[in-house]
Amino acid sequence: MSNCRYCGSTTYGSCPHSPYKVHEHIEDERRCEFCGSSTYGSCPKSPFGIHRHGHGGNKCVWCGSTSIGSCPKSPNKIHER
Ligand SMILES: [Zn+2]
Ligand SMILES: [Zn+2]
Ligand SMILES: [Zn+2]
Numbered sequence: 505m506s507n508c509r510y511c512g513s514t515t516y517g518s519c520p521h522s523p524y525k526v527h528e529h530i531e532d533e534r535r536c537e538f539c540g541s542s543t544y545g546s547c548p549k550s551p552f553g554i555h556r557h558g559h560g561g562n563k564c565v566w567c568g569s570t571s572i573g574s575c576p577k578s579p580n581k582i583h584e585r
Contacts, residue, residue, distance in 0.1 A: 506532050516540045524551040533560030552579050
């Protein structure tokens with residue numbers, strides 16, 4: 505079970521301490537930092553509208569790809585790890 509980096513809560517959803525006003529869990533590359541989903545794609549809780557997973561596993565945080573270069577899901581259009 506991970507915790508919000510701003511308030512320590514184990515829940516997902518609105519967070520009074522976060523700059524995005526959404527709890528942000530960081531250490532789990534298998535889950536979305538904003539909603540806890542293990543999938544990739546559009547996210548109802550993400551400030552970007554897209555699931556963003558934690559860093560780790562040498563995978564893109566936006567799409568889970570291990571390749572380098574342009575990313576169809578990233579707001580910056582580039583894979584980020
Ligand atoms: Zn929080
Ligand atoms: Zn999400
Ligand atoms: Zn990507």
